[in-house]
Amino acid sequence: MSSLDWKLLRSEYLFRDNWLTARRDTCQTPKGKIVEPYYVLEYNDWVNCVAIAEDGRIVMVRQYRQGIGKTILEIPGGTMDNTDPSPEFAMRRELLEETGYDFEKLINLGSVAPNPASSNNLTHMFLATGGKKVQEQDLDENEEIEIVLMELEDVEQLLKENKILQSLHVTCLFYALLKLKELRLP
Template identity: 55%
Template sequence: MSDVLNWKTLSSEYIFKDRWLTARKDTCKTPSGKIVDPYYVLEYTDWATALPLTEDGKVIMVKQFRQALGEVCIELPGGCVDDTDDTHEDAIRRELLEETGYAFETVHYLGRTSANPSTNSNLMHMFVATGGKKVQDQHLDENEEIEILELEWSEFLQLLEEKRIVQAMHMSTIFYAMRYLDKLGYK
């Protein structure tokens, strides 16, 4: 891939740093020589999520309140890649175990996606997890309150039909997982 469209970062200044959010102001130069100042970037850690299937073929989803949207959302399990995770697979296996109490026989990497590459610096790594067995209770972070849903495939498809999953990156993961599982049907 050609890099002729790449911008050059002339300077960066952090304007806000906190546990979950870092914002910086860049001064950039485009290939045509135009100076873009300011250009704001939000820095987040990478994320990992998976479409998880139990050993008997049920789909595991989670429900939790999302403050920014002000709604209880149905989502895939997942979360931040921590400094203690050696790989993205380690991160999703840890997140699945913490949020659902399930361990998975197989975890397959589906690729990466970005919430918004014009403003966010991080990526979300997508997986499909199969052969899940309940091995422990949930071990949630201090601010997490998560309800686990174990859905038959038909119930999962109904959620999709009703457009009940609003997290766009999770929908990307679902698409790639269904493609990998050969579960896409076109009408």
């Protein structure tokens, strides 16, 4: 198989901020075609998790999302901080901050690329089990998050009805459902 990788000839940063970095690249395809400009958005990696409390209910979160102008139901997750030593550490931190729950076990479900055509980051997905409420939420300045505990069957029904809008969370939910099925087999 021949390589389809592009060669990066030049990069120029157009905007740099805490939550968004944009650059304009000049690239060359394997056939020699120059692609200019090609815009890339740089983000820190993200984490998300299907979190199961010790009573078997799924810990969901409701929050407003400005991009689509709606309050939606999601799973816990967030952005990895530059100081987070690993995705697992970041996920445990996010779970504690957003939900106040600590979990006995965190199972890595893999990673997906949110938009590999124009974004550079990955989303690391987890399944957490044995959750216990150990503290109140410790939210960021602009966060207002409502905790919603749901039965697994109700979450599955929301998926069937296409009522969970955040695509990266839907992906994690499906991977978690597959893992739960695998774990329940003899």
